Amino acid sequence: MVHKRLGILGLAAVALMIAAACGGSSPGTTAKQIKVGLVTDTGGLNDKSFNHLAYVGLQKAIADLGIKGDVIESKNGDEYVPNLTNFASKGYDLVLGNGFLMQPAIGTVAGQFPNVHFAIVDGAGTDASFKDLKLPNVQDLLFKEQESGALVGAMAGMLEKQGKGPANTHVIGAVGGISIPPVNHYIAGYKWAAAMEDPSIKVLVGYSNDFSDPTKCSSVAKSQIGNKAEFIFQVAGGCGLGALQAAGQAKVYSFGVDADQKDADPSVIASALKKVDVAVYTSIKSVVNGKFQGGETRFSLQNDATGYTLDNFNLPADVKAEVDGLAAKIKAGTLTPPADIPA
Template sequence: MRVFKIAAVSAAAVMVLAACGEAPDEEAETTSDTETTADAGADGEDATGGDTGEETAVAGGEDNSDFKACMVSDAGGFDDQSFNQGAYSGLLAAEESLGITKAEAESNSDAEFGPNIDAMVQQGCNYVIGVGFLLEDAIQAAAEANPDTNFGLLDSGFQDADFAPVELENGKPILFNTSEAAFLAGYLAAGMTETDKVATYGGLPIPSVQIFMDGFSDGVDAYNEDNGSAVELLGWDKEAQNGSFANTFDDQSQGASLGEQFISQGADIIMPVAGPVGLGTASVAEGTDTKLIWVDSDGFLTTEYGDLILTSVLKDMGPAVEATIKEGVDGAFTNEPYVGTLENEGVSLAPFHDFDAEVPQELKDKIAEYQEQIVSGELVVESPNAP
């Protein structure tokens, strides 16, 4: 069954994308003369044990230290080499380029989301960003209870008790259509496998995870259709929206277990969509012929397993976060969603790094052709999990 289509963008899609924010400037001005001082009594832990460290930076060209931008992580922390770390880089960049004050709280479990967000509000944050779909309830509750504070939410919109979408005047969704870049990764994987089996799995069965898996599946199908091949995808059935999940974003042993399972079934390219859990897969892939495709950040640069990373499906979260903070600094905050796409470079496929010479030029050219079709709207990568 063909699970992607080539067509003009529908009128509904045009309306949605027209309402989306512009691409962030990836070359935002930064300065080298940054003075950092800790506010008295700011560093420490809240009642939940989450880190609520606070710092003030004065950039060489700007001083917006009266504006405080704050961030609350999902489980895994800001050094997870993946999702949280990518988002946090935007807060750090804004601190340097805009001269804002920042504060952050690391969550060790779901139970800490609400208290950590409340801690940020109590610290007088002008803008509080929740990192990840799982923080939706806590961010929405805080936004409704604190109308004078602005909130951002990565990877999710807001919804009512019946799961219908709602708009909050002080809540900004920061979303990424990663199915587009994951399509390219799936096509690459299908073109590079030597066993005709590739695999993917997720951390949790949530839209921001499944959208990667949807696009990856479509890319494999496109390769098979173009080349009369029969590459098999393990771990995800797009049509049924059913597949393999670690049910965690921080237990690397689950990643190791799933990796061993896929390798034993013959998969030689695996895409974990599970943050640090993917490091467990990398640990069991070492010493085998198995390659990995990383997600969110460039795994070649952010992990210790660069020699295994064929490419990465990137969410350019840092510039998106920095851009929304700048909106607040400029007094131009809106609740208009930002949606990262291939067209605005909010999502992309990372370089092939050590594997560049191994990827045939014909395959590179075909991937570039598909990227152009997606950007132009000629090819629409469909996903029920798309923003």
């Protein structure tokens, strides 16, 4: 057995010598073409949420900017570091990590490859204790989700106040995925704005503990609806689509998240937007243009990366005016939705 193992080591050594010529550069491609690698989190590409949107942004960049783009889906958290390292070690110009969960992995790999650009949606390159390492080659693509959350929250609050809910119970709900900052930002804005518009409102907040399985969000939403909630805001990616459909079945209203989700169910009256595709595209463009900058890039109403879109509903004009007014105030900085869920 020992001999066999030595044999394998020898073989590996030979393989290394052959490959050593390649090094970190990329002689196989033309010097000009920029290579971008996208590593998804465990939600996978068809998560109907930010992995998907990131992919949309990458596709747009491939079409518009003529870059080469590759993707690796992470099947589990063990794979973040190797998948990021894979792209970095092959001399990709930009390695995109998608999702909050990947922060320490980005921090680790970006430290090892200072000449490779990194970008991470919903986070930064951190150490194991989630302290931002402030690496110059890492772009943090952060969103003010609370802004989008506040806009749909205001909508729900207004409608309840005006007695336009299905039974006008003054109860609304939010179904989160896992209780983590990007999710809670949305819910914080939602609750804050709803209460601002309708002080008598009760906001039920539940978590499905999942970002992909619609069944789980459906059952949380059903519970909230059973407890008289009339608007369901899903903040759980693909899982949340189950919440939207549960709302549809129970003939109450719902709000989509991240992307425009009006097609998911007729009950969706609006979607709170988080334009991950815009962020990804912007980041890639900055590398192509040679204007890449490390550190935080904040996407918000300011740069039109958050907001809302109206879906399957004729919103009363006064409500729309109120919501747009709120958006303007937030944009102007006169009102600031909280990042943490208010009590």
